[in-house]
Amino acid sequence: MSSRIWLLQFCLLQFYVSLLHAIPPPPVQCYGNGCTVDNYQGLWMDHIPCKAANVVYPTTEEELVKAMAEAVKCKQKMKVVSKWSHTLSKFVCPGGDDGLLISTRDYSTAMSVNQSAMTITANAGVQLRTLIDYAADFGLALPYTTYWDGVSVTGVVSTGAHGSGLWNKGSALHEYITAMRLAVPSTEEEGYVRIVSLTDVDEDLDAARVSLGVLGVILQVTFALHPMFKRSVSLEARADNLLEEDVLSFAQAHDFGDITWYPSIRKALYRLDDLVSVDSPGDGINKYQGFQGIPVAQIEQARRGEEFLEKTRNAATACKISEMLLNKRVSDGNGFLNDGSSFTGFPVVGFNHLMQASGGCQDSYSTKQHILTPTGVQSQSSCASQKDGIDEVLPDSAFCYWDPRINSSIFYQTAIAVSLSNISELILDIKKIRDIDPNGLCGLGLYGGIMLRYMKKSRAFLGINEDVVDIDFTYFRSRDANSPRLNGDVMERN
Ligand SMILES: Cc1cc2nc3c(=O)[nH]c(=O)nc-3n(C[C@H](O)[C@H](O)[C@H](O)COP(=O)(O)OP(=O)(O)OC[C@H]3O[C@@H](n4cnc5c(N)ncnc54)[C@H](O)[C@@H]3O)c2cc1C
Numbered sequence: 001m002s003s004r005i006w007l008l009q010f011c012l013l014q015f016y017v018s019l020l021h022a023i024p025p026p027p028v029q030c031y032g033n034g035c036t037v038d039n040y041q042g043l044w045m046d047h048i049p050c051k052a053a054n055v056v057y058p059t060t061e062e063e064l065v066k067a068m069a070e071a072v073k074c075k076q077k078m079k080v081v082s083k084w085s086h087t088l089s090k091f092v093c094p095g096g097d098d099g100l101l102i103s104t105r106d107y108s109t110a111m112s113v114n115q116s117a118m119t120i121t122a123n124a125g126v127q128l129r130t131l132i133d134y135a136a137d138f139g140l141a142l143p144y145t146t147y148w149d150g151v152s153v154t155g156v157v158s159t160g161a162h163g164s165g166l167w168n169k170g171s172a173l174h175e176y177i178t179a180m181r182l183a184v185p186s187t188e189e190e191g192y193v194r195i196v197s198l199t200d201v202d203e204d205l206d207a208a209r210v211s212l213g214v215l216g217v218i219l220q221v222t223f224a225l226h227p228m229f230k231r232s233v234s235l236e237a238r239a240d241n242l243l244e245e246d247v248l249s250f251a252q253a254h255d256f257g258d259i260t261w262y263p264s265i266r267k268a269l270y271r272l273d274d275l276v277s278v279d280s281p282g283d284g285i286n287k288y289q290g291f292q293g294i295p296v297a298q299i300e301q302a303r304r305g306e307e308f309l310e311k312t313r314n315a316a317t318a319c320k321i322s323e324m325l326l327n328k329r330v331s332d333g334n335g336f337l338n339d340g341s342s343f344t345g346f347p348v349v350g351f352n353h354l355m356q357a358s359g360g361c362q363d364s365y366s367t368k369q370h371i372l373t374p375t376g377v378q379s380q381s382s383c384a385s386q387k388d389g390i391d392e393v394l395p396d397s398a399f400c401y402w403d404p405r406i407n408s409s410i411f412y413q414t415a416i417a418v419s420l421s422n423i424s425e426l427i428l429d430i431k432k433i434r435d436i437d438p439n440g441l442c443g444l445g446l447y448g449g450i451m452l453r454y455m456k457k458s459r460a461f462l463g464i465n466e467d468v469v470d471i472d473f474t475y476f477r478s479r480d481a482n483s484p485r486l487n488g489d490v491m492e493r494n
Contacts, residue, residue, distance in 0.1 A: 025405055027085035027092075028055045028101055037093065037101055040086050042404020045412075047481045050093035055101040060108060061195075061219055065183055068217065069192035071100045072185045078102055080217050082152035083125075084362065087159055088413055091212050102217060104152055113138045113225075119178055121222040124154045131223075132353040140225035141352040144171040144256070148291060150362035154218040160210040160463060162455055162470065163356060164258040166251055167275065168226070170456025172463065174209040176223045182208060184216035195219075209460035230280050231256060231355040234272040234346035237330050240431075243268050244424040247469065251420065251454045256356070260449035261427075263434040264442040265323045269330070269449065272347075273355075282349025288335035288358040290448075293398030300407045306446065306476055310486045315439035318486075322445020329448075361400035411447060412477045417455065417468040426471075440487045447474035 028037050035052045044050060053076070058064035071078045077099040081092040094100060107125035111134050114121070120135045120142070129149035132142050144163040146156055153173075162172040169175040179199045186194035196216070198205040208215055238246075240261060246268075250257055256273035309318050333343030335358060348355075401409045418426050430450075434441055444450055451472040458464050476485055 025403065026083075026105070027081060028052075028103055030055060034097065035101060037081055037085060038404065039088050039090075039092075040084055040400075040404075041088065041402050041408075041410050043410060043479065044090050044093075045088065046090070050090060051097040052094050052101045053098040055103055057103050057106045059106045061183070064102065064107070064217060064219070065193045065195075067100070067102065068183055068185070072192040073188075076100050080104060080124075080154070080213050082155040083127075084150060084152075086148070086151050086155065091159065104154065113140065115140075118225045118227070119222050120225055121179070121220060122153050123220050124152065124218055126153045127151070128153055128156060128357065129359055132357065135225055136228060136351065136353040139228045141228045142173070142176060142223055142356075143168050143226050143352070144176075145173060145357045147288070147357055149357035149359040150291075153221055157209065157221060158211055158213050158218065160458075160460065162453065163256065164271075164453030164455075164470075165254070165256040165273075166454050166456050166467060167255040169224075170458070171256075171453065172455055172458060172460075173223070174460055174463065175456070175458060176225075177205065177209050177221055178224050179222035180205060180208050180218060181220040182216045182218050206459050207461045210458075210462040212462070227278070229278050229352055230276045230282060230349055231352055232272075232274050232276045232280070232282070232347045232349045233284070233286075233336055233355060234348075235330050235334055235336075236270045236272065237267050237326060238270060240266050240268045244427040244431075246270075247423050247427060247452065248420060251467075251469075258454070259452040261452060262322055262326055262445045262449045263430055264319050264439055265326065265445060267323075267326060269326060275352075276349060278351075280349050282338070282347075283340055284348035284350030285337050285340050285354040286335055286348075286350070286356070286358045287337055287360065290335075290401065291358050292360040294361070294401050295398050296406050299399060299401050299403070299409065302401075303407050303409055306409075307478075310476060310478070310483075313486055315442050315487060318446060319439050319442035322442050322449075325445065326449070361398070410477045410479060411474050414473045414475075415470060417464050417470050420467050420469065423452075423469045437487070443475050443486060444473060446476070 027039065028035055035055050037050050037052060056067040058067055068078065077094040077096060079092050079094045079099065080102045083105040085092055104124045108123040109125040109130065111120060111122045111126055111131065113135060115138055118140060120131060122131050128145055128151050131153055132145060135142055144165060146161045146163060151161065157174040157177060160172055160174060165171045179197070182196045183193050184196055186192055198208055240263065243261060247259065250259065250270065254272055255275045258271045259268050261268045333348065336343060336348040338344045338348050399406065399408070453470045455464055455468050455470050457466050478485065
């Protein structure tokens with residue numbers, strides 16, 4: 001038995017080895033009689049596929065407006081989906097079987113920076129990594145972003161996505177929007193589509209900042225920038241006995257700090273992440289291993305290991321592995337590299353755009369190594385005769401660890417926002433649940449622990465109305481909807 005456990009631990013550690021050439025599959029696939037759209041894990045929460053009648057891949061505003069006008073005229077439901085569909089919830093699903101998917105995969109990626117106004121304007125096809133790198137070329141920074149840089153700029157604002165911290169306007173990207181250009185459905189007289197331009201003086205901008213994709217198509221978005229700065233990052237593992245007190249003082253003490261909590265092993269990992277002068281020495285980067293391409297064989301071994309733990313109800317081993325993974329995060333820098341290629345110790349200091357977000361496994365999509373990509377605008381009739389895009393999976397390929405074409409990691413993510421005034425009480429409650437079944441929450445440690453991130457009161461109508469801690473619980477999910485999860489009852493109580 002013990003050799004099996006060590007094999008499993010070895011497999012899970014190998015899970016973090018990084019390589020190149022990941023090839024995320026396209027989320028929209030079309031067959032003779034229609035299309036389906038998936039999220040990036042290839043399985044919606046309700047296990048029910050999302051169907052649509054057709055998909056369009058406009059490259060310009062004109063093409064997009066034309067397709068949209070046709071759909072409005074026919075009273076067809078429509079939803080926008082980015083190149084990768086990174087949202088787990090079914091927001092991109094038009095509903096019914098006869099909707100239209102508008103993909104921004106091939107949409108213009110034009111960008112421009114206004115140096116005197118310190119803003120950047122980006123079209124709907126722009127990826128977050130491209131945006132922050134482009135702003136950096138002008139000595140400017142978008143203060144906060146998501147931790148993953150593979151998202152589209154329009155997708156990320158639509159869902160209210162965020163980093164962590166209470167500095168400046170807070171950690172949500174939509175707080176930095178100063179203007180938006182949208183295509184919205186309209187009357188026959190107006191040609192079925194109207195272009196709306198909103199700026200900071202329009203109250204409607206606060207409705208459009210976070211729209212879950214239901215207010216029309218965002219064509220362009222403008223963000224306020226900040227002069228470039230550097231960040232200094234350190235990771236510290238501490239006992240969790242004072243977490244309910246620390247969680248408040250930590251928010252004030254660190255501009256971009258977050259905490260990941262491993263309740264069952266009674267530890268928390270504090271990310272001390274602060275703004276420092278752009279002149280501070282350091283060429284650090286953030287190359288988080290979990291977002292690099294990983295060999296298929298290793299991803300599948302790790303998944304099999306996790307399935308084995310679930311099947312054998314082996315929470316104690318999950319606890320041991322969680323603790324090893326936590327210690328490893330501190331000892332190997334968790335992807336923070338002091339000089340861009342190696343980790344020699346904390347703090348790691350580097351330019352904001354190279355520290356705030358990370359990615360990698362999505363990038364080699366453009367190499368098209370094993371992917372055949374469909375091109376151009378697809379009309380209803382041309383939508384498509386063969387399965388779009390997927391060629392073959394080779395065993396030495398390296399994928400994002402969630403790639404649905406293999407037996408990859410698949411997980412739930414539950415997020416709640418708790419006001420700063422209630423967060424200590426919540427932590428004490430979770431500790432009580434933990435104490436009833438001390439190993440019951442170890443599964444969370446296999447996914448990096450419970451993540452606590454700070455967000456500031458928002459101006460967006462669909463934003464949060466006070467300062468909060470956003471809490472993410474990530475945990476094992478079976479591909480079989482009817483399989484009970486190990487300690488699923490404990491997770492539900494959380
Ligand atoms: C590995 C990973 C890490 C992540 N890290 C974070 C994180 O640190 N913080 C965080 O908050 N979130 C995080 N997320 C979640 C992610 O930020 C959101 O799911 C985001 O919305 C995904 O953007 P997307 O470009 O893939 O959009 P999609 O998933 O394709 O779409 C999201 C929504 O935006 C709408 N939309 C997209 N483009 C347009 C448009 N042009 N016009 C109108 N509506 C549009 C869609 O209809 C849909 O409602 C992470 C996700 C992954 C996969």
